Amino acid sequence: MIVESVMNLFSSAIMLIFAWINIPDAPAELSQAVDQLIVYMKSGMGFLYIIFDMNFVKTMLPFVLIVANFEEVYKLVMFVLRKIPFLGIE
Amino acid sequence: MKKFTAIFLICQIVFLLAFPALASVATPADADILDEFEAASSSDAQMMYDSLMQYSNISLMSAGEVEDVETTIANLSKILVVYRYYDKNRKLHDIQGNLSSKGYFSFNTVPDDFAQSHSLIFWFTETRPPSGKYTVKFSFASNIGGSTYTKAYLWSSKAYTNATQLTGSVPMSLSQYSGDASGSCTIDIGSASSMCINLLSADMDFPYGGYFSLRFERLKDQSVEVDGVTSGGSYSSDNAAVDTAQSSAQIAQNTSDMNDTLKEIVQTISNQLAALWDQMFNLMHLPQLANDDKNTDRIVNSQNQSTNQIIENQNENTQEVTGAIEEHGNFIIEGLKSLFIPSDDFFKSYFDDLYNWFSTKFGFLTIPLDIFIQIVGVFTSSDRVDFVLVLPGFSIMDEQVWADQMFNLTEFLDENFAFILSPIHWATNIALTMAFVDLCRKKYDEVMRN
Numbered sequence: 001m002i003v004e005s006v007m008n009l010f011s012s013a014i015m016l017i018f019a020w021i022n023i024p025d026a027p028a029e030l031s032q033a034v035d036q037l038i039v040y041m042k043s044g045m046g047f048l049y050i051i052f053d054m055n056f057v058k059t060m061l062p063f064v065l066i067v068a069n070f071e072e073v074y075k076l077v078m079f080v081l082r083k084i085p086f087l088g089i090e
Numbered sequence: 091m092k093k094f095t096a097i098f099l100i101c102q103i104v105f106l107l108a109f110p111a112l113a114s115v116a117t118p119a120d121a122d123i124l125d126e127f128e129a130a131s132s133s134d135a136q137m138m139y140d141s142l143m144q145y146s147n148i149s150l151m152s153a154g155e156v157e158d159v160e161t162t163i164a165n166l167s168k169i170l171v172v173y174r175y176y177d178k179n180r181k182l183h184d185i186q187g188n189l190s191s192k193g194y195f196s197f198n199t200v201p202d203d204f205a206q207s208h209s210l211i212f213w214f215t216e217t218r219p220p221s222g223k224y225t226v227k228f229s230f231a232s233n234i235g236g237s238t239y240t241k242a243y244l245w246s247s248k249a250y251t252n253a254t255q256l257t258g259s260v261p262m263s264l265s266q267y268s269g270d271a272s273g274s275c276t277i278d279i280g281s282a283s284s285m286c287i288n289l290l291s292a293d294m295d296f297p298y299g300g301y302f303s304l305r306f307e308r309l310k311d312q313s314v315e316v317d318g319v320t321s322g323g324s325y326s327s328d329n330a331a332v333d334t335a336q337s338s339a340q341i342a343q344n345t346s347d348m349n350d351t352l353k354e355i356v357q358t359i360s361n362q363l364a365a366l367w368d369q370m371f372n373l374m375h376l377p378q379l380a381n382d383d384k385n386t387d388r389i390v391n392s393q394n395q396s397t398n399q400i401i402e403n404q405n406e407n408t409q410e411v412t413g414a415i416e417e418h419g420n421f422i423i424e425g426l427k428s429l430f431i432p433s434d435d436f437f438k439s440y441f442d443d444l445y446n447w448f449s450t451k452f453g454f455l456t457i458p459l460d461i462f463i464q465i466v467g468v469f470t471s472s473d474r475v476d477f478v479l480v481l482p483g484f485s486i487m488d489e490q491v492w493a494d495q496m497f498n499l500t501e502f503l504d505e506n507f508a509f510i511l512s513p514i515h516w517a518t519n520i521a522l523t524m525a526f527v528d529l530c531r532k533k534y535d536e537v538m539r540n
Binding site (some may be wrong): 001002003004007008011014015018019021022023024025026027030031034037038041042043044045046047049050051052053054056057058060063064067068070071 | 436443452470515522523537
């Protein structure tokens with residue numbers, strides 16, 4: 001309830017701040033072109049499904065991201081740990 | 091011839107008159123005969139008959155000379171009579187029986203091993219008179235007749251504790267006629283243990299029996315000399331002390347035996363009374379006990395039911411209390427969870443609402459964000475996507491040259507080349523794994539080796 005209240009308060013603040021903005025929508029042709037692009041991308045993903053075992057790929061993807069961005073992940077973890085007082089990590 | 095006949099008759103008469111005189115004198119040979127009797131009485135007697143005949147002092151009399159003795163024994167049935175005989179191996183055996191109250195006995199059955207008679211023995215230990223000097227007389231009237239007795243004597247013994255016994259005999263005068271016999275002697279009856287009268291005869295054929303009578307006449311002058319003394323000697327103060335001691339010991343033993351017997355009797359009576367009491371108690375209290383048992387069963391059943399009811403109530407109460415505690419605990423936990431943790435669909439609805447609001451407010455500026463979200467969705471979607479080749483349609487001047495053509499390569503491969511797809515996936519998995527390992531190695535070098 002507390003978290004929900006905080007997030008609702010945050011969204012309410014955002015809406016209040018950006019309430020005055022009213023930018024028009026994109027043209028319909030642009031939206032159709034984007035949708036067609038997405039369809040082609042899905043078709044391309046179908047090609048990847050033929051070559052790769054996508055279940056294996058989805059399993060490995062988090063590990064690849066963590067290893068590839070090890071420094072950032074390490075800094076994030078240490079930042080969180082430093083916030084815990086009783087661990088005493090400087 | 092008449093002279094010769096007269097001389098012969100005179101010699102014969104003289105010879106016959108000399109026999110009683112010889113028979114009335116006890117000779118040293120008599121002692122030997124008595125010893126042989128004792129040996130025979132013990133166990134293995136040897137040939138005695140010849141010696142008895144050698145030393146016999148037979149006195150043949152007419153019927154009027156056999157004295158008819160009037161008994162002084164109150165109970166003749168206490169006298170034991172023994173018929174002693176030889177078997178073919180010259181060993182002695184006994185058959186025995188008690189006299190009747192009138193002093194009669196009879197041995198009718200011939201033993202299988204019978205060869206020759208030896209003697210008749212009359213044991214009167216239990217019927218003897220008190221100590222003192224007596225004239226002992228006996229008479230025996232045979233119911234068969236024809237037997238000849240070679241000797242009569244009174245035999246006695248004195249037993250001592252842990253010592254050999256003394257034995258002795260006193261010869262008795264013997265008168266007989268055709269199996270009937272009588273005899274007498276004077277004797278000093280001391281402290282003998284057992285006494286008997288023996289009549290020796292080798293021709294007592296079965297069946298054999300008769301009437302026996304025994305008489306004791308106490309001598310008025312106890313100082314006179316008598317024919318003999320029973321074994322153990324005359325009765326004296328020593329005998330009195332010993333007898334008193336023995337009697338005292340016997341009385342003590344009897345008292346002890348009686349005490350034990352009385353204890354056993356009392357114990358038996360006590361046990362029987364206890365058993366009787368138990369039976370009476372059960373008999374009297376059986377209905378009450380039955381009612382008590384029924385009441386006890388009812389009480390026990392009632393208590394069991396009450397106990398079960400209480401246990402069930404306790405279980406129900408416990409369950410209710412446990413449920414209430416669990417409900418309160420769950421309420422608290424759920425309250426804390428709802429306090430700090432949002433519901434599952436909160437974030438989805440929250441971000442959807444926020445995204446829709448931003449799409450409405452920011453218009454075309456949200457197109458890149460839409461594209462990014464859709465691309466991520468395509469990649470992370472769990473649905474399998476088929477690879478479809480599309481050949482768009484073509485038309486000229488509003489005239490369609492060909493329509494859209496579509497070809498599903500995934501279905502084609504699954505139907506015709508499924509055996510190839512699995513090895514391809516296997517190989518690509520290995521390649522990806524190797525690439526990941528290589529990435530890890532490079533990252534390790536980059537981080538650890540700067």
